[in-house]
Amino acid sequence: MTVSDPVPLVSALDAIYSPAGVLKNGKRWDDLASQFKALFGGATPDFIARAPGRVNLIGEHIDYVGFSVFPAAIEKDILMATKVTYAASAGAQADGVEVVLKNTTPRFKETRFTSRYQDTNSVALLNEGDERWANYFKVAFKGLHPHLPSHILADTNDRRPSRIEVLVDGTIPPESSLSSSAAMTTCSSIVVLEAFGARQLIDRKEMAEVAIESERLVGVNSGGMDQSASIFSIPNHALFISFYPTLAVQPIQLPPSEPDHVFVIANTLVVSDKKVTGPVNYNLRVVETRMAARALAKYLGLSEAKADGCKTLRGVQEAYFAHADIQTEAANSAEVAETLERYGAEAARLKIMELKVEAAFASKREGLTRQEVEAATGYAGPEFEQEFLSSFPIRADTFALYARSKHVFTEALRVLVFQSLCSSTSSLSADKGASVYTSLGSLMDGSQASLRDLYNCSCPELDEVISIAKANGALGSRLTGAGWGGCTVHLVPKPKVQSFIQAIRTGYYAKKFPDLTEEQLQDACFDTQPAGGACVYKV
Numbered sequence: 001m002t003v004s005d006p007v008p009l010v011s012a013l014d015a016i017y018s019p020a021g022v023l024k025n026g027k028r029w030d031d032l033a034s035q036f037k038a039l040f041g042g043a044t045p046d047f048i049a050r051a052p053g054r055v056n057l058i059g060e061h062i063d064y065v066g067f068s069v070f071p072a073a074i075e076k077d078i079l080m081a082t083k084v085t086y087a088a089s090a091g092a093q094a095d096g097v098e099v100v101l102k103n104t105t106p107r108f109k110e111t112r113f114t115s116r117y118q119d120t121n122s123v124a125l126l127n128e129g130d131e132r133w134a135n136y137f138k139v140a141f142k143g144l145h146p147h148l149p150s151h152i153l154a155d156t157n158d159r160r161p162s163r164i165e166v167l168v169d170g171t172i173p174p175e176s177s178l179s180s181s182a183a184m185t186t187c188s189s190i191v192v193l194e195a196f197g198a199r200q201l202i203d204r205k206e207m208a209e210v211a212i213e214s215e216r217l218v219g220v221n222s223g224g225m226d227q228s229a230s231i232f233s234i235p236n237h238a239l240f241i242s243f244y245p246t247l248a249v250q251p252i253q254l255p256p257s258e259p260d261h262v263f264v265i266a267n268t269l270v271v272s273d274k275k276v277t278g279p280v281n282y283n284l285r286v287v288e289t290r291m292a293a294r295a296l297a298k299y300l301g302l303s304e305a306k307a308d309g310c311k312t313l314r315g316v317q318e319a320y321f322a323h324a325d326i327q328t329e330a331a332n333s334a335e336v337a338e339t340l341e342r343y344g345a346e347a348a349r350l351k352i353m354e355l356k357v358e359a360a361f362a363s364k365r366e367g368l369t370r371q372e373v374e375a376a377t378g379y380a381g382p383e384f385e386q387e388f389l390s391s392f393p394i395r396a397d398t399f400a401l402y403a404r405s406k407h408v409f410t411e412a413l414r415v416l417v418f419q420s421l422c423s424s425t426s427s428l429s430a431d432k433g434a435s436v437y438t439s440l441g442s443l444m445d446g447s448q449a450s451l452r453d454l455y456n457c458s459c460p461e462l463d464e465v466i467s468i469a470k471a472n473g474a475l476g477s478r479l480t481g482a483g484w485g486g487c488t489v490h491l492v493p494k495p496k497v498q499s500f501i502q503a504i505r506t507g508y509y510a511k512k513f514p515d516l517t518e519e520q521l522q523d524a525c526f527d528t529q530p531a532g533g534a535c536v537y538k539v
């Protein structure tokens, strides 16, 4: 079978679905189609959906705050070989659809669920067990259901699917911060749209927005970086993704156009499952940034401090600059003036907010107790519970508002500078390109220091891999994704890649995981080229 690559367009909705060119790994697709046949009684899949994982190059833990991030899709992905049976052809008058999900990874057990056409109430999520992986498909289905064409759901001619059979094959290591979860949600969304004949009705932006919203049902209060990266990416480009005032993406080629530096991913192989640890790490961080936003808004004396607009640190920044004047602030601060001159107004705003954070939490650099947060935010008692504790369970004695908000504003600024370095230098000579890479590397190092010291989401294994990387030629090294385990990303000059990977193998894997096979090692540490985004291939 010859399979083909999607056309790299960003906004046209056909783009996800129009194949052109030849995909590298045809064998994997052939194998998947034959496995499908073997597992589903000799049937051939109608199509294969694909959604990639991503590596975030810079901009960590700021998507849910409303600031822009800079990831790229990777080659590792989720494939879903799918066969759809329509009620009429099955000779039955169905009132709902049965979905059968199998996985090529044995520990993810076969599961099936049924849903009526008119509502998805009977589709229940599982909190534990080896069928839980199917939750991602279920939430995608539940989220998209209101968007499915009503004439099909109520179809008297029976073009409604009565059965959707799916074989899932994933190469993204789960719970390793390369976004296997969002790839599952995204890939499932494509399957549902395709099966219900709805792909012309919903564009990528809407699909991303629905996927972002749906995935939260799985129990993580996540931002929108991962689903957006999986849906919008195009080969050889990173994606500058903005969330404010609305979701927008800008593909950016990494400089110079003929890459002499590459990104290497190294997995610590320490698994971090946010669905389990969320109350003390990821979901808690989201709440801490929300508390910091309310506290900062109150400190700044914003009249709308308690309005929805000031729920996030980004919102507070917008509210503040609705009245404040950057020039005046620049006149009072050399740091602000310099940032304004070098990087422009948006960067200066972030610098100003960083200074406001310093002032607002001057007497409280360490964590605040609940009582102190109540005083700082003006939310107390039931109002406090409702505002901060009602959406996802969290567990903490103190809340590190200074450290979290300082990370957010400084990281958002690093993203802007990183993006502007990439955009302005794509046509530079190799010489100049080299110094640009040095600057990109320092921004990545700055990000890591902030994640480790202010956001406290690194861990000893991440720190160890990063220190080996820095001693062996990486220009920049950081954790990628949520942290607390999972993967690291490194910017490495091309000629050094082999020795770099070897150094990580001997310095880290040989000591911590001496039993890994060659195949597992290749899977754990590899160089990556930005890959294309979600698509569907007709077999």
Ligand code: NG1
Residues within 6 Å of the ligand: 056, 059, 060, 061, 062, 063, 064, 176, 177, 178, 179, 180, 181, 182, 215, 220, 221, 222, 223, 224, 225, 226, 274, 480, 481, 482, 483
């Ligand atoms: P990972 O680690 O890939 O699950 C998570 C969030 C992102 C973002 C990053 C931190 C999910 C689905 N994704 O990514 O939205 O907040 O952490 O930058 O939870």
Ligand code: MG
Residues within 6 Å of the ligand: 175, 177, 179, 180, 181, 182
């Ligand atoms: Mg994830």
